[in-house]
Amino acid sequence: MLRSCMRAAARNLSTAAAVEGKVVLRYFESRGRAQALRYALVDANTNFKDDRISMQNIMSGNWFNMKNNASISGIWGSLPVLEWDNFQLSQTEAISTFLYNKLGHAEQNANDLQLAARSASLTSFAHQDIILLSLQLINIIGTMQNAKPEDLVSAVGQFHARIHGFLPRIENLAKSNGGYLIFEAMDLIAMILGKESFNGFPHCSKFMFTMMERPNIAQYLKSGQRPLYLTGSPVEPTILARVAECRPK
Numbered sequence: 001m002l003r004s005c006m007r008a009a010a011r012n013l014s015t016a017a018a019v020e021g022k023v024v025l026r027y028f029e030s031r032g033r034a035q036a037l038r039y040a041l042v043d044a045n046t047n048f049k050d051d052r053i054s055m056q057n058i059m060s061g062n063w064f065n066m067k068n069n070a071s072i073s074g075i076w077g078s079l080p081v082l083e084w085d086n087f088q089l090s091q092t093e094a095i096s097t098f099l100y101n102k103l104g105h106a107e108q109n110a111n112d113l114q115l116a117a118r119s120a121s122l123t124s125f126a127h128q129d130i131i132l133l134s135l136q137l138i139n140i141i142g143t144m145q146n147a148k149p150e151d152l153v154s155a156v157g158q159f160h161a162r163i164h165g166f167l168p169r170i171e172n173l174a175k176s177n178g179g180y181l182i183f184e185a186m187d188l189i190a191m192i193l194g195k196e197s198f199n200g201f202p203h204c205s206k207f208m209f210t211m212m213e214r215p216n217i218a219q220y221l222k223s224g225q226r227p228l229y230l231t232g233s234p235v236e237p238t239i240l241a242r243v244a245e246c247r248p249k
Contacts, residue, residue: 028052029227131185152246183208
């Protein structure tokens with residue numbers, strides 16, 4: 001059910017059974033590019049280690065050594081990395097494909113190649129066009145400490161315009177499809193541009209509510225295990241406040 005076209009929310013599929021094996025998901029102490037993967041494992045009741053690289057390792061320069069250690073950062077020297085028994089895999093979208101099959105969701109649509117292709121398309125859209133764009137905006141605003149107000153307004157305005165161009169398409173998608181990457185993408189939109197972004201998009205709002213109410217995800221969110229920050233930066237709340245001030249009225 002990780003791939004964005006999955007019908008977890010729309011069809012209220014029962015939680016997948018726990019999968020045997022030693023599972024480690026490694027990422028930074030942030031939501032970033034791994035949070036949707038965490039949701040997938042949690043929702044499937046999979047016993048896994050949520051291995052998080054602290055910001056201290058990055059700030060101290062120790063991450064450089066870890067980055068060059070393939071047993072930690074995989075063959076590409078980047079995170080997230082998934083370890084399943086003796087198998088290691090890098091890159092968010094590749095991991096999403098693996099989990100989609102490993103957790104048994106592909107079997108539900110084994111004969112529907114069109115659905116599988118559409119699922120891959122939605123996965124890429126949520127990750128590339130919304131999640132990465134959102135993280136990029138936060139990082140850019142974080143570097144604009146001395147920027148003119150109009151420059152900040154311009155950066156946020158461009159992001160706002162692009163996201164709001166996507167919303168009607170996401171609304172149409174949310175009528176019958178969804179998944180963890182779409183869920184995380186929508187949540188980032190709400191955090192950065194405000195929940196009011198979904199006013200007039202009832203299917204988006206219903207989809208978000210449905211995902212948050214899935215038993216394992218609801219328990220996970222209530223437990224406080226989800227990382228506090230999107231990027232891991234301790235100044236992120238200040239950055240988000242600056243973004244809020246620059247949103248189009």
